[in-house]
Amino acid sequence: MKIQNLVLAIMAFACLNSATQAAFIEDTKGQIYLKNFYFDRDYSDQTTDLSNWSQAVSLFVNSGYTDTPIQMGLDLSARYAYRLSPAKDIVDNVMPYDEYDHKQAQDQLKLGGAIKLKYSNTELKIGEFTPKLPIVHTDVAMQLPTTFLGGMIESTDIKNTKITAGRLTKVSGRNAEDYSKFQLSNGTTKAKTDALNFIGADYDYKDQQFRYFFADLENIYNQHFLSYEYRHAFNENLRLKSNFYLFDTYDSGDSLEGNIDSLALATIHMLTYGNHTFGAGYKHMSGDTKFPLLANWVPQLYLANWSVGTYMQQDEHSWQIRYDYDFKETPFNGLKSTLRYYYGDNIKTATGNDGIEKELDFILNYEFSQSKLKGFSLSWLIADYKNSTSKDYLENRLSATYTLTF
Template sequence: MHSASKPLLPLSTLLGGCMLPLVCQAQLIEDSQLNLGARNFYMNRDFHGEATPQSKAEEWAQGFTLRYQSGYTEGTVGFGVDALGTLGLKLDSGGGTAHTGALLADRSGDVADQYGSFGLTAKARAASSVLSIGTHEPLLPVAFRNDTRLLPQTFKGTQLVSSDLKDLTLTLGQFTAVRLRNSTDYEDMSMSALARNGRQVAGRVSSDRFSYAGASYAVTPALKASYFYAELKDNYDQHYGNLTHDARLTDSLSLKSEVRYFNSGSQGRAEVDNRYLGIMETFSYKGHALGFIYHNQSGRSGLPFINGTDPYGFNTSTYKSFINAGEDAWQLRYRYDFAAAGLPGLTWMSRYVQGNHFKIGQRNGRERELDTDLAYVIQQGPLKNIGLRWRNVVYRANYAANVDENRLIVEYNLKVW
C-alpha cells in the first residue's frame, strides 16, 4: 500500500492536495505527464556610445521549470488539472551589473537569491474542445509569452480551444493578470507602443482585461490562414491576419511564404494608431535555409503589444523588435542544420536586421542588429539530450546606446513520467 502511494506523494504535495479527490480516475493518472526543465543561463551585455545608467549588465543563474499535465476523467466531459512550478537561483549578480531580465531585482540593483512561482490550471474536455482556467503560457500572435531568459512569463485567465470542425481551430479567451519572466507576483497588464518621439504613447493605463478570439483554417495542406481579434481594455484593439504557404519546388528545394498584418487602434485615451504589414520568403535546400523579410509600418504609433511579451513582428530579434512608429525594416537570415553534413544536433543561425524611415524627436532614426546563434544537442552518452547554445548580439543605432552581448545557455529536459 505504501509503495504504491510513493509516486503520488510528491505530486500531491506539489498540487497542494488538489489531485487527491481525483486519483480514483485511472485514465486521469495514466495519461498524465511530469516534465522537469533545467536551464543554466549566463548573459553579458556591454553598453557604449550613448550615456546609459550602467555600462554593463551581467548575470548568471540556474532555472528549473516543473510541468505537470494530467489526463482527463472518463465520460462525455472529462476533467483534469495541470500545474506549473518555477524556481530561479542566483549564481552571480550584483555590483552594478543587474537588470539583464534573468533575475528578480529592485531599482537599486539588489538581486534576490531566489525567486519562483506556482500555478494551477483546471481543464475540461468535450470531444475536441478544451476549456482551461488558471495559469497559461500563451503562444498567440496577439499575446506571445516571453521565455527568452531564465523562466517563462505566465498569464492568469480562461481559454477555450476547439478543433471539432475539420481543418478549423477556434480560440477564445480572456486574461486578467500577468506574471513577468523575472517576477513572483501577478499584476495588471500594461501596453507597450512607441510614439513618434521614441517614448511610450500617451494615455496608456494598466488593465485587468485582455480579451481575444481567433480562427485558424487549413485551406489546403500547403495553405493556411488565420485571423485574430484582441483588445487590451482601455488601451488598444487589434486585428491580425496571416497567410502561410509551403511549396515544394524540387525534391530538394522548397519555398515557404508568409504574410502577417496587424491593424491596431485606440481604446480609452491611449494614442494608438498602427498598421503593420510583414512578408517573409524562406528557401530551404537540404540543410540550408535562406530567408528574406520586410515589414512596413504606418500610423502615428508603433505596433502595440502587452508589455513583457514578445511582439509578433517578423523582425523581433534577440535585442530589439524594430517597431518604432513608422519604422520599416528588412532582414536577411541564414540557417544551417549540420545533420545534412553528418553532424546531427548542430545548428547555426545568423540574421542581419536594419530599420529606418522613423524619427526620434527631430532625428532620422537608424538601427541595425546582427545576431549569431550556435547550438548543439548532445546525441549520445551520459550527457545525451543536453542542449548547449551560444548567442551573440551586435546592435548599433544613431539614437541609443550601442550594445555588444553574449549569452551562454545550457538546457536539459527530463521526462519524469
C-alpha cells in the same frame, strides 16, 4: 492562481471514484527542465553593462483526463531560478529587482497550475498560461518565462480549423514573481487595464494556412491580426515557406493611453535546399504612433523582424536577410547555425524620419543525440546592435539545458 485554489482542485479530484480517476492518473506525464543561463550586454558607453548568470529548475506535471462526460484534468508547474553571479543591484532584465530597496533578488520562484475541462475536441483551461499566439506571446529568451493568468478555450471540432478564445487578466514578467494587471511598456500614462480578451481562428488547407485574431486590451486598444502562410515542396531537397502578416491596432473604449494608431505589414520568405536555408524579410510600419507593446516582457514575434531589436517604431521600414545551416548527416549532426542581419530606417524622431537601427546576429544550437546525453542541448547567441537614437551594445546569451520526461 493561488496555492489554496490548487489544493482545492487536487482535493476535488481525490473525491472521484477509482474508475473515474484511472485515465487521469495513468496518462499523467511529468517533465523536469534544467537551464543554466548566462546573459551579458556591454553598452558602448561602458557605464551600464548588464550581466547575469543563473541556474533554473522547472517541474511540470500534466495529468490525463477523467472518464466522465466532461473530462477533467489538472496541470501543475513549479519554476525556480537561482542567481549564481554577484548582485549588481540593477535591473538586468533577468531576475526580479526591488524598486523600493534598490536590490536585485537572489532567486526567483513561480508556482502555477491550470484546471482543464474537455468535451470532444474542445478544451477549456483556467489558470496559468504560457501562450504562443499572434496577439499575446510568452517570452522564453532569458531565464524563466513570462506567464499569464486567465482562461482560454481551444476547439478543433471543425475540420482543418482551430478556434481559440480567451480572457487573460494578469501577467508575470520574465523578471518577476508576482502578477500584475496589463499595461503598455511604451505607453505615455502607464494605465492599467482589467483584461486582454481575444478570439481567433486558424484554417489549414493543404500547403496553406490562414489566421485571424482579434484582441481587446480593455479601454486601451483593439487589434486585428491577419496572416497567410504558403508552403511548397519543389522536390525532396527544395522547399519554400512564405509568410505575410498584418497588424492593425487603434485605441478603444476609454482610450486610457490616448491615441493609438499603428499599422504593421510584414513578410518573410524561407527557401530550404538540403542543409541550407536562405531567408529574406521586410516590415513596414505606418500610422500616427509606434506599435503598442504589452509590458512585463511580452514579445511580438509575429512582427517578423524581431530579435534583440524590435523594429516597430513609428514609420520604420526594416528588412532582414539570413542564412541557416543544419549539420544533419554530417559528423556534427545535431548542430544548427544561423547568421542574420537586420536594418531599419525612416524612424520618426524629433528632427524628422532619420532614425536608424541595425543588428548582426550569430546563433549556434547543438542538441546531443547520443543515448546517454539525450535531452541535453547548448545554445549561444551573439548580437551586435546599433541604434542612432539610443545606446549601442554587444550582447551574448549562452544556455545549457536538459529535459527529462517521465
